[in-house]
Amino acid sequence: MSLLDVQDLTVSFRQDGQLIPAVKGVSFTVDKGETVALVGESGSGKSVTALSTVSLLGASAQVAGSVTYDGQQMIGAKEKLLRKVRGNDISFIFQEPMTSLNPLHTLEKQIRESLELHQGITGEEARGRIIELMERVGIRDAESRLDAYPHQLSGGQRQRIMIAMALANKPDILIADEPTTALDVTIQAQILDLLAELKREEGMGLLFITHDLGIVQRIADRVCVMKDGEIVETGPTAEIFANPQHDYTRKLLSARAVGEPDPVPENTETLVETDALRVWFPIQRGFFKKTVGHVKAVNEASISVRAGETLGIVGESGSGKTTLALAIMRLIESEGGIRFDGEDVNGWNTRQLRRRRADMQIVFQDPFGSLSPRMTCEQIIAEGLGVHGNPDGRPVRDLVAEVMREVELNPETMDRYPHEFSGGQRQRIAIARAMILRPKLVVLDEPTSALDMTVQVQIVDLLRRLQVKYGLAYLFISHDLNVVRAMSHRVLVMKQGDVIETGEAQALFDAPQTEYARTLLHAALDLTA
Structure with a gap:
């Protein structure tokens, strides 16, 4: 008898008087000491399936089928039994701690x-x-x-x-729901190694939920591929990877950003350069706020980016990647030289800085957090025109429709609100908002890390096309080195505020010169091997 046995699980949610199906007849088992991966894109039903195992869904959910833990039926079980099982026999680790x-x-x-x-x-x-x-x-x-x-x-x-909280009561089953998605590659590798080690030593069953097949190959014994609430393929991990039977599985396996950006002509002028750029945050203590030290976020960073070029910036969390980009855009204070389009940025007054903001735009990691839920798609994309003016003089709605087509969104959806779009569509809206101002420099701060693999590929292709069309310079910040490799002409490696290595992307990936860069690359290769 399996430790966890899910049979013909069906879950629907009541919405506006209708039942919306989320999980349709799902069946799988998890044995003691075994790792089973539920794989699929956002909305495929992975998390709903996991939460159903101990009845953690809300009152709007209607659940049918069978879920047994150690022979005990969980669907319709009394609250006393569920409280005993939750966190004690079956524990959860979620994506964002x-x-x-x-x-x-x-x-x-x-x-x-x-x-x-x-x-x-x-x-x-x-x-x-x-x-x-x-x-x-x-x-x-x-x-x-x-x-x-x-x-x-x-x-x-x-x-x-x-993980410590989940293991506190020595559970029989650990359910890990996207536990490494938001982490750097080196930390991802450490967490995966830790989970594998704990599983071996404690003899736990592990149900691992992810959209990243590279992780699945490293950690899982068996795989269940989910699409639109159904398991479309299941089997041993090695067999699924070697000989996938379903078209959707083959699509997931092939979904990885590949290729490289078009080369930049040698005579292209430098658009952005810094000279010994430094960002130190004072540590102040006492009643009089005496400065007793500094957090050295960025140390003596000297970089350059040409028009039409992508500089990939990599490093672990806290290495100074985003701080460096924000300083270049004059969004935080810094010391040292910054030149943009031949001008001394530090010499700009407030009026000059506002005038040049249209030339420097930023796209953030989480489009849902950076898009106002009270504004329509049209209002969001056109917002910058209201600040910087409309040099074309054309109707704003026409300009919005044009840029939406450029980022492969249907202009007929411009009156919708952010919650009515998928994650990938929301990221396209964020890109459109930046592109409508025809900037010269775009900072892309982890723009693909929250997206499914197939959507990542689409966004990378879109960004490369826009770069060629408009000669855009990108500062591309990411912990996903596969995406960095596909996007970047040159790569800069940061550690604890220091630029420790920089060079042509291909050369740096093929033969990193520093031990830290080698560690980063090896961690990324281990996750995708």
Whole structure:
């Protein structure tokens, strides 16, 4: 008998008096010590399936079929049984730990809560167990971090705390829902190694949910490929990768950004350059806010970008990638030289800076967070024209329709709101908002990391086409080195605020000169091997 047995699971949600199907007749099992991966794009039903295992869906959900854990039926089970199983026998790790951890409670309090609730462990015994768990998941100096709050930890450390909480009661099954998507490649590799090690030592069953097939190949024993709420293909991982039977599986396996950007002519002029650019944030203490030190976000960065060229900026979280880009755009204060289009940026007054803002645009990682939910697609895209003026003099709606066609959006949808678009469509809206001003420089800050692999490929192709058409310079910030390789002419590697290596993209990927760059590249290759 399997530890977790899901048979003919069907889930629908009541909306506006109608039942909308989300999961349709899904069946799979998870055995002790086995890793099963649920793979598919956003909206395929992966997370809904996982949440159904312990009845964590809302009141609007109608669930049918069978879900048994250790022989016990979970669908329709009494609340007492569900409370015993949740977090104790079946534990969850979610994608973004900052939304799962309580920002007002210390790490010790949050882990202690699980121990007290499920095992009745209190006092010094609980404290010792908490330190043991934190050390087990790789938190250094665990005892000194007990009083820390989630915001004082890096993304990788927060995810480790989530794993510690999930393991606190030694569950039989661990459900990991996109646990590495928002992490740097080196941290991804560490978290995956940790999960594999814990699974071996604890004998857990692991249900791993992801849209990244590279991760699946590394960690899973069996794969279930989901599309539109159904499992369209299932089998041993090696067999699925070697001989996929379903067209959708083949599409997912082939969805990876490839190729390289068109070369930049040698006589192209430099658009942006910095000379010993430095961004230090003061650390102030005491009543009089005395400066006692500095957070050295960027140290003596000297870079150059030509028109029509992409400079990829890579490095782990906190390395200074985004800070460098924001300083170049004069969105934060900095020291050192910055020249844009032949002019000294530091010499611009407020009026000059506002006038040149149209030439420097930015596209962020999360389009849903950067698009106003109260504005229509047309209003969002046209917003910059209201600030910087409409030099063409054509009707705004015509300009919006034109740029929407350029980014492959249907102009007939311009009266819709952001929530009515998919993630990939929202990112296209964000790109259109930047492109309608015909900028010379675009900062792309993790523009593909929140997207499915097939959508990533589409966005990379779109950005390369727009670059050729308009001679755009890109600062491309990402932790996905496969996308960086497909997008960049040159690559700059940052670590703790320092530029430690820069060079032609192909040369740097083929033969990195520094140990840190080699570590980054090896981690990325391990995840996609």
